[in-house]
Amino acid sequence: MDEYGRFVDWDKMDMSAQSQDTKELTCTDFHELKQLARQGYWAKNHSLRAKVYHKLISNIPCRTVTPDANVYRDIVVKIVGKRTSSSLPLPEFVDNSLIPTYCLNAEGIGAIRKILLCITNQFPDISFCPALPSVIALLLHYSKDEAECFEQVCRILACNDPSKRLIDQTFLAFESSCMTFGDLVNKYCQAAHKLMVAVSEDVLEVYSDWQRWLFGELPMAYIARVFDVFLVEGYKVLYRVALALLKFFHKVRAGQPMESDSIQQDIRAFVRDIAKSVSPERLLEKAFAIRLFSRKEIQLLQMANEKALQQKGITVKQKRQNVHLAVHAENFKSEIVSVKEMRDIWSWIPERFALCQPLLLFTTLEHGCSLSRFYSHSEGHEPTLLLIKTTAKEVCGAYLSTDWSERRRGGNKLSFFGTGECFVFRLQPEVERYEWVIIKHPELASTGSETENHAPTASSTLSSSSIPSDPSDRLSPFLAARHFNLPSKTASMFMAGSSECIIVGGGDGQALYLDADLNHGRTSHCNTFNNQPLCSENFQISILEVWGFRD
DSSP states (O other), rough: TTOOTTTTTOOOOOOOOOOOOOOOOEEEEHHHHHHHHTTTTTOOOOOHHHHHHHHHHSSSOSSOOOOEEEEEEHHHHHTTTTTOGGGGGOOOTTTTTOOOHHHHHHHHHHHHHHHHHHHHHTTOOOOOTTHHHHHHHHHHHTTTTTTHHHHHHHHTTOOOOEEEEOOOSSHHHHHHHHHHHHHHHHHOOHHHHHHHHOOOOOOOHHTTTTHHHIIIIIIIIHHHHHHHHHHHHHHHHHHHHHHHHHHHHHHHHHHHHSSEEEEEEEHHHHTTTTGGOOOOOHHHHHHHOOOOOOHHHHHHHHHHHHHHHHTTOOOSOOOOOHHHHHSOOOOOOOSOOOHHHHHHHHHTTTTHHHHHHHOOOOOOOOOOOOOOHHHHHTTOOSSEEEEETTOOOEEEEEEEEEOOGGGGTTTOOOOOOTTTEEEEEESSSSSSEEOOOHHSSSGGGGGGGGGGTSOOOOOTTGGSSSSOGGGGSOOOOOOOOGTTTTTTGGGGOOEEOOSSSSEEEEEETEEEEEEETTTTEEEEEEEGOOOSSOOOSEEEEEEEEEEEEEE
């Protein structure tokens, strides 16, 4: 059909939306390219898309020695020999992943394994890259020959721009991306996350499929549209689309019984058959409607997750310790929550800390109702978990991202610190997690200056003068500054402590205030978000526990 159709089975290709008009892409401005990619400017012309791919990939900054088409022509006969394509072994780094064929003809299907083997020969440092077969298969649709496809894939793999992450090539990078995706789901898809926790023993095992949804299960018309934007905007696009897939899965399947005994299989089946419920345009529209963290912030989160894996010695593929092992009935005992309730809490915390086991640091039953002892037992631990049971048998708490010793930075003043990874929650009478207000409702950050001169209260201080007037000044609104040697202004304001009180809150208008004697407390509740209060407005504490995280 055209010079780029050698490997395409046109009977499989949906040509109904294809335009035969000759188009050219002349713009070089990033923002214009971004808009054209999102709008699908080159999606309706096969030849134009091939030319755009070639142009975008040619502009990827690569290391000095990057294999090109001539290298492929030199090595392919030597590596493949007289073996048939179907008999060629798959490299270990694809991890038995799917080898999608999309709309390839027999020659194209055979070319996938040949190119894979030649890449293995030229990139011995690749140790884990399950997305690679899909990328090769996709690019074959828009390549003149195998050598050209090989060169394009090599440029993607050899990208040396530290700010432009493209494809994971090690298990450490892959696993940390799965953890990062889990963290993002926890923030942006709470309803879906709640379902995953309810039906899966190991939520991260479900989220570890996220790249397979894109590079394996997603039909050709969809992954091509995703790839259009990916080549312009980079890795963050993949997170966006995977989050959108999960949102649509939850919306379409909400209230319906599972089709199999595995939520993983159900999601895979949904993605494979996504054309029945969602168009490519609607999928991208949903993906870009998500108010996601910035690229810099996601990079910081990825770094934190990689560091946690390295500290655990997890750098090659192995079975991850799941939540049921981290919170085990034999090594966990609380007077406030059950093992199941603690596992629910563990499913909410950032993935890098879900690798750890809970460690009891302080309990009023043993250490008494002393705020100074609360501090002395809690300081030096980051993060911590606060659990409270009231005399009315209400149970609530907070996940606190930052060491309580940070309170001293304000001298004798009550100053706020902490990060947006903090959250407050209620377990009794009903389970509810409250998202951090400035992240979930960023428009409220701008109201801070209005209350600057007011006396600090449990509710006003949380969204007032402590918060920078321009949230974009903060590199990360949810990661602790000290983890990355960032300036203190990058920290957010969520928790405060003095010799007289503790204040925690801000989640969906919720704030928790504890007196110095740790016997009494009160909450403030903003009705803006129409949710239930954390607990009674004024309450007496029956038991208070602080838990740390043990490697």
